[in-house]
Amino acid sequence: MLLSPQQFQQVSGAVRDLTPTQLAWVSGYLSGLTNHSVVVPPLAAANTSLPSLKTTVLYGSQTGNSKRVAAQLYAHLQESHSDVVLQDIKSYRPQNLKQEQRLFVVISTHGNGEPPDDARAFFQFVQSERAPTLDKLQYAVLALGDASYEAFCETGVVLDQRLAALGATRLLPRVDCDVDFKAAAGTWQQAVLQALLAEKSDTYQAEVLSNIVLTDQGSAKEVFHLELSLEDSGIQYQPGDILAVNVPNAAELVEQVLVLSGLSADDKVVLHGRELRLFHALQEYRELSSVTRRQLQMYASDFAQTVIQDWLCAADWVDVLQAFPAPLTAQAFVDVLRPLQPRQYSIASSPTAHADEVHLLIKRVVYDFQGRTHLGTASNGLAQVKAGTRVAVAVKENPHFKLPQDPQTSMIMIGAGTGVAPFRSFLFEREAQGIRGKTWLFFGEQRFRSDFLYQAEWLQLMENGTLERMNVAFSRDQAQKHYVQHRLQESAAELYQWLAAGAHVYVCGDMHGMAKDVHQTLLAIVQEQGGYTEVDANALLEQWIAERRYQRDVY
Numbered sequence: 001m002l003l004s005p006q007q008f009q010q011v012s013g014a015v016r017d018l019t020p021t022q023l024a025w026v027s028g029y030l031s032g033l034t035n036h037s038v039v040v041p042p043l044a045a046a047n048t049s050l051p052s053l054k055t056t057v058l059y060g061s062q063t064g065n066s067k068r069v070a071a072q073l074y075a076h077l078q079e080s081h082s083d084v085v086l087q088d089i090k091s092y093r094p095q096n097l098k099q100e101q102r103l104f105v106v107i108s109t110h111g112n113g114e115p116p117d118d119a120r121a122f123f124q125f126v127q128s129e130r131a132p133t134l135d136k137l138q139y140a141v142l143a144l145g146d147a148s149y150e151a152f153c154e155t156g157v158v159l160d161q162r163l164a165a166l167g168a169t170r171l172l173p174r175v176d177c178d179v180d181f182k183a184a185a186g187t188w189q190q191a192v193l194q195a196l197l198a199e200k201s202d203t204y205q206a207e208v209l210s211n212i213v214l215t216d217q218g219s220a221k222e223v224f225h226l227e228l229s230l231e232d233s234g235i236q237y238q239p240g241d242i243l244a245v246n247v248p249n250a251a252e253l254v255e256q257v258l259v260l261s262g263l264s265a266d267d268k269v270v271l272h273g274r275e276l277r278l279f280h281a282l283q284e285y286r287e288l289s290s291v292t293r294r295q296l297q298m299y300a301s302d303f304a305q306t307v308i309q310d311w312l313c314a315a316d317w318v319d320v321l322q323a324f325p326a327p328l329t330a331q332a333f334v335d336v337l338r339p340l341q342p343r344q345y346s347i348a349s350s351p352t353a354h355a356d357e358v359h360l361l362i363k364r365v366v367y368d369f370q371g372r373t374h375l376g377t378a379s380n381g382l383a384q385v386k387a388g389t390r391v392a393v394a395v396k397e398n399p400h401f402k403l404p405q406d407p408q409t410s411m412i413m414i415g416a417g418t419g420v421a422p423f424r425s426f427l428f429e430r431e432a433q434g435i436r437g438k439t440w441l442f443f444g445e446q447r448f449r450s451d452f453l454y455q456a457e458w459l460q461l462m463e464n465g466t467l468e469r470m471n472v473a474f475s476r477d478q479a480q481k482h483y484v485q486h487r488l489q490e491s492a493a494e495l496y497q498w499l500a501a502g503a504h505v506y507v508c509g510d511m512h513g514m515a516k517d518v519h520q521t522l523l524a525i526v527q528e529q530g531g532y533t534e535v536d537a538n539a540l541l542e543q544w545i546a547e548r549r550y551q552r553d554v555y
Helices: 005-015 020-032 065-078 094-099 117-126 154-165 182-202 251-261 278-285 293-299 305-314 317-323 330-336 377-383 417-432 455-463 484-490 492-500 514-530 534-546
Strands: 055-060 084-088 102-108 138-144 175-177 204-213 223-229 242-246 268-271 274-277 343-346 357-363 366-369 372-375 390-396 411-416 439-445 469-474 504-509 550-554
Touching (some): 055 065, 055 117, 065 102, 065 138, 065 182, 094 117, 102 154, 117 154, 138 154, 138 182, 175 182, 223 377, 242 357, 251 278, 251 317, 268 278, 268 330, 274 278, 278 330, 293 330, 305 317, 343 357, 343 377, 343 417, 357 377, 357 417, 411 417, 411 484, 411 492, 417 439, 417 504, 439 484, 469 484, 484 514, 492 514, 504 514, 514 534
Parallel strands (some): 055 084, 055 102, 102 138, 138 175, 411 439, 411 504, 504 550
Antiparallel strands (some): 204 223, 204 390, 223 357, 242 343, 242 390, 268 274, 366 372
């Protein structure tokens, strides 16, 4: 043993009450004591990619040191986290802080406690009364300075304290760096990466309770209802929240990619400092079923710009390798690929009515492209899970899609297909709380006989008074297609009465199709029934959005 019994006791006592995030920081700090460069050491073995929160790396630099450190952190985060941006504080709009989820700031102190010239406007805003509440933000600050000045790292100190005062959560303790900053900066970067990996342990292996196909024979699609157990997990959620599900790539897809790439399943690659078999790395950690514009342009520079958009909508890496074979090493190929991200689904259950459970409504994605059938990674993987098996899940809060604070507020809910999922959550929650009426559901699908999702439950909710009204649109049951927006227009007068009386509107579904058409129909109804001009109708809907009277969960 390298430590004496007394030393071991001291170390154990010092770390006993630390959180996982604090332990990660201490681990990074200790490893950095012997690290004399800003290069981040390899991460310890990890079994997943980093969480998918939007992350911004922000820097304010007078001489360029902060920029270099921030750029290095950004490069490391890019390796395992797809939704990350690097931005100079000079060009950053401080008003965007209220939209940030995770922020890492590298900031220097200029003169005797002054921010860099480029950061002055940012600091004036943050310290003013206009600064927003930041209770949804996680952050960490690395401060660069010169200890020969009295106000050592003052800019970083002030920013760290101000973000906390605005309600943000400090992910790591602030680190103050002297002129010889490389070792401390490297330690901080390591702590950042370790802390993010530690967060991923929040996923829970939920047991599958049942998996039921809801669509009937004759349907053009397969939609299934999945029930998972949360018993003893400690996981809590609210109606309107989202469940993120980790699903590996299908073995068949991985095998196709290996054949076309000419690589071996047993080739060795390194991810997050851990050596893995290529097959395992591709199946568990890398995205194969989708391709980004940047990847296409990097991988095949002769891709015609006119076809890129079509490929972005439908191609996977089998398509790319077939069309543009290229001699890549296993490591180079893995490095081109994006991390495999959890798939997100609107929760279809009520935490009160369905205690210790979470339900999902999922459409199985199957489509043809480039002469072959493509299968959605998560929807097809989950379609095959049996009762008793386990699925890795995590709840993601959805603060912009919530029941009204006043339960007596009327609700208009509009959804097509699986977009009806959160409204099942809303209505069962209201039923469990004994709240009746003041609810109006618009639901659209293709065919009444085969696609009327949750039909028996809607009828039950109408019979007991929880659901006051329901309008349905089945687009393929007649020659002329009818959609939910048509049902809205048919009920325009009464719908406007509900809106004028203060009803809240909820829309869930396809961003570019149904949700867009519904928005235009609501605008038309407000103009026609309320006597508004187009400009005023637009302004009114924007006001409702700002007031959370009009909420959308679109994808």
